[in-house]
Amino acid sequence: MHFDPQSLASRAAHLAPTDPWPALGVVVGSVLGVAAFVTVLGLVLIYAERKIAAHFQCRVGPYRVGPHGTLQAVADAVKLLLKEDVVPTGSDHLLHILAPVLSFAGMVLCIIALPMGPHAQVVDLDIGVLYITAVAGLGVLGILLGGWSSHNKWSLLGAMRAGAQIISYELSAMLALLVAVLFSGTLQLSGIVLAQQEGWWIWRAHGAGLVAFVLFVVAGTAEINRTPFDLAEGESELTAGFHTEYSGLRFAFFFLAEFLNLFVLAAMATTLFLGGWMPLHIGSWSAWNAAMDMLPPGLWFAGKAAAVVFLLMWFRWTFPRLRVDQLMRLEWKVLLPIGFANLFFAAVLVVSGWYFFPTVAAAPVPQLPAAGSSDDAGGAP
Amino acid sequence: MATSLLPVSGQALDAQSLVAKIQKLCPAAQLRPDCDRPAVKVPLAHWPVLAQQLFASADLLFDLLETHTAIDWVQTGQIELVYVLTSLQCGHHLTVFVDVARDNPVAPSLCAVWPIAQWQEREVFDLFGVHYTDHPDLRRLFLDDDWQGFPLRKDYADDFMLERPS
């Protein structure tokens, strides 16, 4: 099967000179699509988390609203919308209001660059990996501002923990990303997916990919503040950390951003190490590959992302929380050296071509039409 | 059963020899006969020295101040301080009673001997109004700082108390 990925932005740019109205339709469609996707994804993830947590804890979880409690997340969202929005006295009003929006915006900006299928990608930037790591940094800004502007010492403590933690763990996450970039030879996310046509980097690279995947998941968990790295919230220590003073819709934004974060992490891990939307191909086993191609790429992507999300939820409902100095020790004394060694090992592998199916992968990545580059994608969100 | 880190260095004394021993250390100490456990009554002036001896003396070794409280004898005008001591190293125990005057209740603090006394004394100060000299932090423990009166005294009354049906 030959994949010819094309992003929605490049499609719009193609159409624009000749058919402006369909091009506008694509743009509007993708804006609405992203908005709907983000909302539905948030609700699904919240429901999934609650159900999975419940089953880990020998409970049934939400069960009353809708069949098997499926509408519980909707009901919660409605409740949060109707709640009084409290801005504490003495807080920095503007920043207090801005913080959850920043957190949320950062995540939406990440989602538009993720390739969820050969044709399901809003913008395909040729520096996609860099773009996502940069934009995800907006999230930490939101948390820092939220904790700082709340006029609450516990919140501030949470925000400072988050700041130190996210900045530290970004290094390890980056080193892990670079392994996939090295193997694929491109920073473009669709290119990285295409480079895994003969097999996923997690198993093709003699352990380097696997180590990088583990590093990325660990560092990513720390970056998105989930247990065992949920120090910024620290329910039992800081009451709720940076979002103690948030209520109603603003809290909902933080909450939604947290779950989108989870998805972005899972999607990135999928794209870089698990082949993205690419089916499980093995080199030139054409019969096997054809069998794998029976499932549509979108389903492959969703399944892999869901598996990673489940893994992260499993962590959350099993592990206790690390202490702040242990957290730093883990990053600077354990993960970072491993990350560097792994990157070096990966570089050696790439240079020597000593990994599974190097010849096929070394073939030039299909050049996308020039219009697909980010410069022309002005109309996309 | 694992061995105790605290050395068991003494023999448990029976009530008689315990009281005899204490009377040898402090002749003014008297046996208090209406108690179910070995108990002595010690004059206030002798108490700080005796406390130190009870703690340090090799065959007594009262290392744990199990509790400290007071009894308000409103009829006789005394507040009786009660110290329940246990020796984890020897296995015997002793109750010490010390009288202080009800209208001027001042007693020496025993924080230096048993650190836990700091908070037990604060409780007695809070509820009985006994002042401890040399106490590092003598404040009310349970009640508000501006509370008037000492509730465990027998003559305590405030506006919120209800008349008990008799």
Next chain:
Amino acid sequence: MNATVATTLRARLDALPSQSLLGTQEYFVNMGPQHPSTHGVLRLVLKLDGETVHQVIPVLGYIHRGIEKICEHSNYRQLVHLTDRMDYLSALANNWAATMVVEKAAAMETNSRIEAIRTLVTELQRIHSHQLWWGVFGMDLGAFTPFFYGFRDREILTDVFERTIGGRLTMNYIQPGGVMHDIHPELVADVKAFLAVFKPRLDEYEALLSENVIVQERLRGVGVLTAQDAVALGATGPVLRASGVAHDLRKAEPYGLYGQVAFDVPVGSRGDCWDRYAVRMQEMRQSIRIVEQLLDNIPEGKHFLVKPAAKIKVKPGVWYSHLETARGVLGAMLVSTGGEAPYRVHFRTPNFNNLWAVTTTATGGRVADLVAILSSLDLVIPDIDR
């Protein structure tokens, strides 16, 4: 740079307090009275420098109900029923402590059936209490799941109590001269069913929390309380035993049927949070041992020897008795001037005395350590304030 300049610089640097090199400043934070990990209305005023705890000042009295004062206005039967509101997780042991001192003062007799029932239910409640502690301990470390595991298994035992005693939390059962009702005919079968479920689950607890590397990291070497400090600070119960002092009133001064059952007293060696955790985990196993020995050997007889309506009179004097609850030594002192009501009642509660260990062990650690220490002391706040 010549040697003199270097020495001067060095001296200047040394003269600076180490904390002020970064220009940091201490600040105060109120932890509680409404805080998830103080488990009640305990308030700790923390002096912090960043994350480092410099001083812990407990502030008490948010749930002070004057139980000792109320006891002075109650008769000897009534005062027993106030005690379950002190340490509500050891309600039966509290009942027993008050009952014990009243029985001693009024020279009341009991029979071996009464003592067996008292020992059995109190020991079951020790498991009950430790189950809750285990769940909450996990939650304080940031793991939610143990909380549900602990409560799931505790619920079975709560149902067992409910069938015999009627109450589920603040139970009133042990009273002077006997127990309030005879045990439910199904009690023995219920407890056996519970043990069959719970024993494998105790291993599951170990697998979920004890063997977790993060738990070990968070607990080992944290909040070290030496044996000498523990005794000086009046700590008792698992806190004292974790520090290596094998003091358990069930062994030292056996009451009830503890003199006739075989059990060990688990002891720690370092007195850190991990030892306190491990001691309680082993205590649950020892309690199971005691319960198993008692279950099939409850003697026949009456469950009360003094009619519940009978008035109790006590001659003048002072009585003190103590026993071992799930948290330590609970003492009850009774002062009588004769008649039907005590002149003064005092309860020496384990939590009041265990609390102060936090002021020394938590200093110098992190906020997260403080939470772990608090949780490892297993405090019940109403028992502190009374």
